[in-house]
Amino acid sequence: MASGSDPPKQYGITKPLSLLGPVEADLQRTAELEKFLVEAGLYESPDESARREEVLGKLGQIVKDWVKQLTSQRGYTDQMVEEANAVLFTFGSYRLGVHGPGADVDTLCVGPSYVNREEDFFIVLHEILAQTEDVTELQPVPDAHVPVMKFKFHGISIDLLYASVSLLVVPAELDISQGSVLYAVDEATVRSLNGCRVADRIIRLVPNIENFRTALRCLKCWAKRRGVYSNVTGFLGGVNWALLVARVCQLYPNAVPSMLVSRFFRVFTQWQWPNPVMLCSIEEDELGFPVWDPRKNPRDKCHHMPIITPAYPCMNSSYNVSTSTLRVMVEQFQFGNKICQEIEMNKASWSALFEPFQFFEAYRNYLQVDIIAEDDEDLRLWKGWVESRLRQLTLKIERDTYGMLQCHPYPHEYADPSRQCAHCAFFMGLSRKEGVKIQEGQQFDIRGTVDEFRHEINLYMFWKPGMELAVSHVRRKQIPAYVFPEGYKRPRPSRHVNHQSDKNDTEDGTMISSPDSQLKRRHNSVGTDDIEPSWPAKRSSVSPVHPKNSPQSGSSGDETRCNNQIKRAPSDATGGSPASPQALERSPDTIMSAPRCTTAGAVCSGDAINKHDVPHVENCNTPTVAVCTTLKRVAEKVVSELVGSERMGNNNSAESLESMEKAENVCFSGNGVSQGGLPEELEV
Numbered sequence: 001m002a003s004g005s006d007p008p009k010q011y012g013i014t015k016p017l018s019l020l021g022p023v024e025a026d027l028q029r030t031a032e033l034e035k036f037l038v039e040a041g042l043y044e045s046p047d048e049s050a051r052r053e054e055v056l057g058k059l060g061q062i063v064k065d066w067v068k069q070l071t072s073q074r075g076y077t078d079q080m081v082e083e084a085n086a087v088l089f090t091f092g093s094y095r096l097g098v099h100g101p102g103a104d105v106d107t108l109c110v111g112p113s114y115v116n117r118e119e120d121f122f123i124v125l126h127e128i129l130a131q132t133e134d135v136t137e138l139q140p141v142p143d144a145h146v147p148v149m150k151f152k153f154h155g156i157s158i159d160l161l162y163a164s165v166s167l168l169v170v171p172a173e174l175d176i177s178q179g180s181v182l183y184a185v186d187e188a189t190v191r192s193l194n195g196c197r198v199a200d201r202i203i204r205l206v207p208n209i210e211n212f213r214t215a216l217r218c219l220k221c222w223a224k225r226r227g228v229y230s231n232v233t234g235f236l237g238g239v240n241w242a243l244l245v246a247r248v249c250q251l252y253p254n255a256v257p258s259m260l261v262s263r264f265f266r267v268f269t270q271w272q273w274p275n276p277v278m279l280c281s282i283e284e285d286e287l288g289f290p291v292w293d294p295r296k297n298p299r300d301k302c303h304h305m306p307i308i309t310p311a312y313p314c315m316n317s318s319y320n321v322s323t324s325t326l327r328v329m330v331e332q333f334q335f336g337n338k339i340c341q342e343i344e345m346n347k348a349s350w351s352a353l354f355e356p357f358q359f360f361e362a363y364r365n366y367l368q369v370d371i372i373a374e375d376d377e378d379l380r381l382w383k384g385w386v387e388s389r390l391r392q393l394t395l396k397i398e399r400d401t402y403g404m405l406q407c408h409p410y411p412h413e414y415a416d417p418s419r420q421c422a423h424c425a426f427f428m429g430l431s432r433k434e435g436v437k438i439q440e441g442q443q444f445d446i447r448g449t450v451d452e453f454r455h456e457i458n459l460y461m462f463w464k465p466g467m468e469l470a471v472s473h474v475r476r477k478q479i480p481a482y483v484f485p486e487g488y489k490r491p492r493p494s495r496h497v498n499h500q501s502d503k504n505d506t507e508d509g510t511m512i513s514s515p516d517s518q519l520k521r522r523h524n525s526v527g528t529d530d531i532e533p534s535w536p537a538k539r540s541s542v543s544p545v546h547p548k549n550s551p552q553s554g555s556s557g558d559e560t561r562c563n564n565q566i567k568r569a570p571s572d573a574t575g576g577s578p579a580s581p582q583a584l585e586r587s588p589d590t591i592m593s594a595p596r597c598t599t600a601g602a603v604c605s606g607d608a609i610n611k612h613d614v615p616h617v618e619n620c621n622t623p624t625v626a627v628c629t630t631l632k633r634v635a636e637k638v639v640s641e642l643v644g645s646e647r648m649g650n651n652n653s654a655e656s657l658e659s660m661e662k663a664e665n666v667c668f669s670g671n672g673v674s675q676g677g678l679p680e681e682l683e684v
Contacts, residue, residue: 011207012250013278017263021254029258029343033218036350042217044101052094052105055156060088062132063109066125070115085170086111091195092159093238096202097209098217104157108196110174113166117147117188121162125149139381146191161192177201179312182287190289190313197311198239205279205310206246207253214257216245219264226332226357230411231318234325234391236307240318243307244268247277261353262344265337273326275677276306282314289313305329322394324407332357359410360479363429367393367407367450368474370425374466379422382467383413385460390426393453400449404433414483421466427483 010016022030037043044052063086071084092106093099115121122142129135129151138151149160165174166184174181177200182190206212220241223229231237236244248264249255255263271277282291291313294300305321308314321329342348360366371386373379394407408429415424432444450471457469 009207009253011205011253012247013281014251016253017251017267019254020252022256022259026256026259030214030256033258033261033350034214036354037214037217037221040221040354042100042221044099044103048101051154052156055153055158056088056090056105056107058134059107059153059158059160062128063088063111063125066120066128067111067115070120070124071112074114080168083169084112085172086115087170087172087174089176089196091199093220095196095199096216096242097213098220098242100217102157104159106159106161106195108161108163108192110163110165110170110176110193112168112170113164114168115164117162117164118142122147122149125162137380139384141384146195147188161195163189163192165189177311179285179287182289182312187289194309194311194313194315195239198309198317199242201310202242202246202279206249208249211255211257211260212246212249215249215260215264216242218257218261219245222336222354223332225354226335227359227410227412228325228329228332231320232388232391233409233411234320234322234394235329235411236318236321239309240307243279243309243317244277246279250279262340265333265340269330269333269337272677273305273330274303276308276316277677278308278314279310282308283312285312287313292316320391322391323398323403324394325409327406328408359408359412359427359429360476360483363408363431364476365430366474366476366479367428367430368425368470368472368480369393369427370423370468370470370472372419372466372468372470373422374464376422378464378467379424381462382460382464383424385462386457386469387413387426389453389457390428392456393450394428396449396453397446400446401444404436405444405446406431406433414480416480416482418482425480425483427479 064084067086068081068084072081076084087110089095089108089110090105091108093103094105099105109121111120122140126138126140126149129149130138132153134154136152138149141148141150146161149162151158151160163185165181176193176196181193185193203209220229220238223236223241228235229237229241231240245260245264248260248267251267252260252263276292282293284291289312290297292300292306292308292315294303300306300316303316303319303321304323304326305318306316307318309317336353339348339353343350343353369386369390371379371383373382390409394409397405397407408431410427410429413424413426454469454471460467
């Protein structure tokens, strides 16, 4: 403790909110929390820990030998070959000391300037690893924002990055926290290096590393139980949660873990987003890499939940967060704050905080995304691609409904054991925006939105026959049984966790209509026997035959997609002629009840469809033929009739402007440091 004359040490960009330490009750609650974490199985066994160390040692030797091999092949001297080296660093949860059983190990290989990523890493090292006996599930992802090679080594999951630095010989004791390591490297290399640089900086910026680790381990577990742990889906990943917890540690430097967890929810329930969370000032540097600054960079003004990395170049680590996912997280912060208050009043135990979120009881409407492949290996690749794009579906729905329809993507995958093929499914909860009045009977038509999403999905470079995608609208009653524990649907709880979402769905009487025709797929598993008569049957949108395998190579992608999804639509009158253009220009309600299949205004006749190239589709011999359309004007027209296009557009612009102004007008000090997003009256 500092003497009376010395000011307390300041760890963050602002003074602490409180310097108070724990009382006896706080220590008791901390002991109970740590006991809960141990019993929940969040700590790995000594045997697994030793196996990780062994795997990292073997991998380190492999990359050293790889660099020496390349050095020799390129004609360098024997002395250079002898000195050639690559250094392996860890980052993420393993480096921070909060990894659990079965967690992957984030690793970075730093090599010399003459060993590149494109050929040497993703081709030569990939081949070496492929021939290594203990390496399985090897998956290179060279086009990722941070290029990575994923694999399992002796059963341990590894994410391996590569950075080539401007050195002919990489010293074994290389300090990558020094800014000089970024000299003359590209931005992909900077992003690869920054994982380690950020982890090391976090460790230096927190007052008590052990208290930080316990609190972070707790909150990561909580986020997973509550369905808000997934960077790729638009929530927060490991580094995001670490930065948030580290900031709370700075604000309460003498707090023990139970206090930190409680203060975490108290702080971020009241945080005024999009004010950024920062552990230190944003540093400029003569190297000239762009840093996060909404005053200079227009794109930074649009970030909803900025969480800034503390190592140069400082970036927003949470750019994936959308309006919908931010709303969900704030609701969960409020839930956590309420439970922690009850714990402090001895009205609840820690187990109440970790109660799993009842996602399938929180909404009345869902999107079900089924991913299908021929075998498990193809499914792993196909699923990885689709999952990486699911966030785009959320953004497109927000865009095409002007934010009136909100999505809650759930970052858990489910598999139907009754299917003969490789299969998994993801789900999104759907609800209208709180406080929006919609006329009774009006509907959101997102068929064009989903069709656009499927078009992007089918641009997958490594597509193979058998890789299929189905997007379906399902109601709560139609949720398949395989998503529930023990194979049954849980009874409705007496206290609903998400009152507002359910209220938003029930009061407006609307339906979220998803595309195309009702399909009888060869892998169909979701029945529609329990649909109420007043609702249309569950509809699904199925991915078409990939353009590479299309029988009509000269047709456009949209025409091929439309032809592959449906059989010939019934004619209007005598069965001879297709629907007239006038028939296509119906009101939104008519379009959804008796549509025609259109692509850029043309009727899909299906004349040249090869029956062996398309999935089986029910004959379209009923008056209700589903729409296969890429025209966004359908969604725009529906929403404009619901709430008025001009008024809604103005509101949307105003909301966007307000968000930008908040980000731009953050209170910056003279050196450009944000002074935080907490209200002055925050209770400490």
